[in-house]
Amino acid sequence: MTLKTKVALSLIFLFSIILLLGGLSAYYLNRLSEDSQAILKDNYMSLELASDMQKTLAVLRSNDKLSADDLADFEESLQKQERNVTEINEQDVTTTLRREFNRLRNEPTDPAITSRIQQSLFAIDDLNRQAIMRKSDTAKATAKDALLWLAFIGTFCVLIVLSFIVNIPGYIANPVRELTRGIKQIASRNFEERLHIRSGDEFGELARSFNSMAQKLDEYEHSNLARVLFAKKRIDTLIQIMNDAIIGLDEKRIILFVNPVASRLLGIEQEKLIGKYAPDVASTNDLMRTLIHGIMPDDVTFRERQRIGNTHKDTPGALLKIYDPGPDGTAGKESYFTKQIQSVDVTPTGEQQPVQAGYVIVLQNVTSYKELDLAKTNFIATVSHELKTPISAIKMSLKLLQDSRIGPLNEEQQQLAVSVGDNADRLLKITGELMNMAQVESGQIQLQIHSVAPAELVQTATNALRAQAEQKHISFNITLPTDLPLVKADLDKASWVLINFLSNALRHSPDDNSIDISALRTGSQVEFTVRDYGPGLRPEHRAKVFDRYFRAPGINGQSSGTGLGLAISKEFIQSMGGEVGLHDNVTPGASFFFRLSLS
Numbered sequence: 001m002t003l004k005t006k007v008a009l010s011l012i013f014l015f016s017i018i019l020l021l022g023g024l025s026a027y028y029l030n031r032l033s034e035d036s037q038a039i040l041k042d043n044y045m046s047l048e049l050a051s052d053m054q055k056t057l058a059v060l061r062s063n064d065k066l067s068a069d070d071l072a073d074f075e076e077s078l079q080k081q082e083r084n085v086t087e088i089n090e091q092d093v094t095t096t097l098r099r100e101f102n103r104l105r106n107e108p109t110d111p112a113i114t115s116r117i118q119q120s121l122f123a124i125d126d127l128n129r130q131a132i133m134r135k136s137d138t139a140k141a142t143a144k145d146a147l148l149w150l151a152f153i154g155t156f157c158v159l160i161v162l163s164f165i166v167n168i169p170g171y172i173a174n175p176v177r178e179l180t181r182g183i184k185q186i187a188s189r190n191f192e193e194r195l196h197i198r199s200g201d202e203f204g205e206l207a208r209s210f211n212s213m214a215q216k217l218d219e220y221e222h223s224n225l226a227r228v229l230f231a232k233k234r235i236d237t238l239i240q241i242m243n244d245a246i247i248g249l250d251e252k253r254i255i256l257f258v259n260p261v262a263s264r265l266l267g268i269e270q271e272k273l274i275g276k277y278a279p280d281v282a283s284t285n286d287l288m289r290t291l292i293h294g295i296m297p298d299d300v301t302f303r304e305r306q307r308i309g310n311t312h313k314d315t316p317g318a319l320l321k322i323y324d325p326g327p328d329g330t331a332g333k334e335s336y337f338t339k340q341i342q343s344v345d346v347t348p349t350g351e352q353q354p355v356q357a358g359y360v361i362v363l364q365n366v367t368s369y370k371e372l373d374l375a376k377t378n379f380i381a382t383v384s385h386e387l388k389t390p391i392s393a394i395k396m397s398l399k400l401l402q403d404s405r406i407g408p409l410n411e412e413q414q415q416l417a418v419s420v421g422d423n424a425d426r427l428l429k430i431t432g433e434l435m436n437m438a439q440v441e442s443g444q445i446q447l448q449i450h451s452v453a454p455a456e457l458v459q460t461a462t463n464a465l466r467a468q469a470e471q472k473h474i475s476f477n478i479t480l481p482t483d484l485p486l487v488k489a490d491l492d493k494a495s496w497v498l499i500n501f502l503s504n505a506l507r508h509s510p511d512d513n514s515i516d517i518s519a520l521r522t523g524s525q526v527e528f529t530v531r532d533y534g535p536g537l538r539p540e541h542r543a544k545v546f547d548r549y550f551r552a553p554g555i556n557g558q559s560s561g562t563g564l565g566l567a568i569s570k571e572f573i574q575s576m577g578g579e580v581g582l583h584d585n586v587t588p589g590a591s592f593f594f595r596l597s598l599s
Contacts, residue, residue, distance in 0.1 A: 005201075010164060017157040024153060025146075043128040043135070045084050050125045052077045057117060074101065081124065087131045093123045175203040182210055191218035245337070245363035247291065251356050253278040265322055265337075265363065287322060291361050295341060319370065320363070335367040391431065394424045447493065447575060451486040451599035454519040454526050460491070461498035462517065465506060472511045479518035486599040487526050489576050494596065497569040497580075498528060501592045504565065505532035508590070524598050525578070531591040542582060546570045569594070 056074045078094075078101060085091045097120035104113050175197050185193035191214055197207035219227075236257065239246050245262035249255060255276050263270045266287055273281065282289040320339055325332040340362045345354040398421050400406060402414075409417060462476050469476065505515045509532045516531040537545060537552055544550045549563040573580040573594045583591035 014161065021154060021157060024150060043131045046081060046124060046128040049077045049081045050121045054121050057114065087127045090124065090127050093120050096120050186214060247361040248358060249278055250358040264325060291339065295359050335365055336370040337363040338366055339363055391424055391427050447490045449488055449490055452489045452491050453486055454484045455480055457494055457498060458517060458519055460495045461502055464499050465502050468506055474506060474509055475514045477514050477516045484519060484521060484526060487596040488599045489596050493572045497572050497594060500565040500569050501530040505530050508532055508534035510534065525595040527593050527595045529591055529593040531589060533589040536588055536590050545582060
């Protein structure tokens with residue numbers, strides 16, 4: 001908005017104030033006029049009409065009769081009164097007056113009727129006199145309100161006008177004065193001087209042009225150094241406000257920067273960390289020791305590594321459990337973080353190959369995700385545990401129902417009982433898998449590792465599924481050397497994995513077929529393999545087969561199961577220090593294996 005426009009708007013505003021005062025005055029004068037007119041038009045007319053009818057009634061009392069002209073005058077006045085009813089209860093009194101006047105026409109000499117007419121006229125007169133007094137009070141109140149409002153708004157408008165008188169000269173003179181001061185500073189080679197005029201008029205445009213000129217002069221004065229320092233300050237600010245913990249090291253492991261979150265987690269003030277040698281800090285700080293593991297230089301001596309301390313081997317994707325005291329130090333709790341280390345490489349000016357400039361360590365807080373995952377795991381474990389009891393009761397009741405001593409079942413009832421049993425077994429298997437998955441996700445897999453004979457493991461698995469295999473006319477081809485050594489395993493967990501492999505093989509094998517089961521020594525391990533001759537796995541499914549909730553299409557083209565069996569099998573075998581996988585280039589069918597270490 002230009003200065004000319006602002007001055008014009010100010011004058012328009014002052015003119016609007018004048019119009020407001022004039023309009024308010026005219027409004028209240030009009031209201032006073034309307035109140036006066038109401039008194040004159042309504043109530044005064046009723047008083048006049050009541051007076052005329054009383055005069056006519058006085059003639060009756062003096063002559064004991066009314067002439068036709070008197071009756072006509074009374075009737076005319078009464079009709080006007082009936083059309084001029086304006087007050088509360090005036091209609092009732094006028095109606096009574098009309099009734100008594102009609103009686104008077106029939107009985108002009110009855111004094112009681114004359115008396116009642118007189119009373120009605122007195123009542124009309126009294127009502128209108130009271131209305132005149134009330135409306136007179138209303139007019140006085142309106143005049144008082146008008147005086148108050150005019151005084152208030154007049155005072156307010158006077159204050160606004162005074163404000164304009166005080167501020168408008170300063171609005172014009174102050175920018176000119178600041179511009180003069182800025183020009184003097186530039187003349188003194190103070191190119192950092194800026195005009196702080198925040199407006200959209202000519203003064204604001206002049207200030208922006210002045211600041212642009214001063215900036216160009218300042219950039220020319222400081223060349224590239226100013227830009228470099230500004231960029232550094234901007235990056236430092238971004239690092240400081242990050243919600244993740246960030247630590248920067250140079251190529252010699254000297255700490256360059258630490259943001260407040262990292263300082264809080266380490267329990268050391270920022271000023272005491274910057275410029276320090278990271279291994280020196282790690283010698284007295286366990287968290288720093290964990291963070292710099294993996295970026296120690298090759299030339300660090302054995303003695304220095306011993307001084308820093310032994311650090312565990314980083315596991316990709318592993319969570320770090322760190323006590324976070326909170327921003328104010330009063331709401332601390334153990335939190336979970338993921339660690340990321342990024343090597344920083346730069347290409348020096350005039351060089352072709354980049355060189356290492358340092359490292360950036362980032363700790364990302366994933367506590368909220370961990371808590372949600374733990375809540376999900378606890379829910380699954382609770383639901384699975386609660387479902388096992390009613391399912392076991394169903395199986396017990398079904399067993400009793402199938403007992404011939406209770407009573408014979410017809411063929412249809414037997415089929416229903418078999419269907420109920422199959423579905424109960426399926427539910428029991430699903431709850432078992434969910435409970436196993438809850439153990440896996442919570443990291444609370446309970447293992448009883450001891451020496452196990454591979455033959456015992458294979459026999460346990462085949463015996464569990466032999467009846468199911470016979471129903472589909474599928475045979476087990478077992479390859480089991482007699483000199484196989486013992487393996488280190490949890491018999492229950494390893495048997496569960498082998499049973500899961502066999503169950504999947506049976507599900508995906510056509511009838512009248514076979515499944516190969518083998519246990520062979522491979523170096524310091526024994527490899528257990530289950531191979532079926534079904535449709536096999538598509539190439540795009542092989543990489544996902546051990547993912548949770550992934551279900552490959554079965555022999556009928558439809559998916560079955562929960563998609564948890566192979567994921568749980570992988571976790572069980574890895575927790576026992578073994579390996580699990582899928583052999584490539586096996587057709588037809590699929591070949592799953594797991595390996596366990598020798599005892």
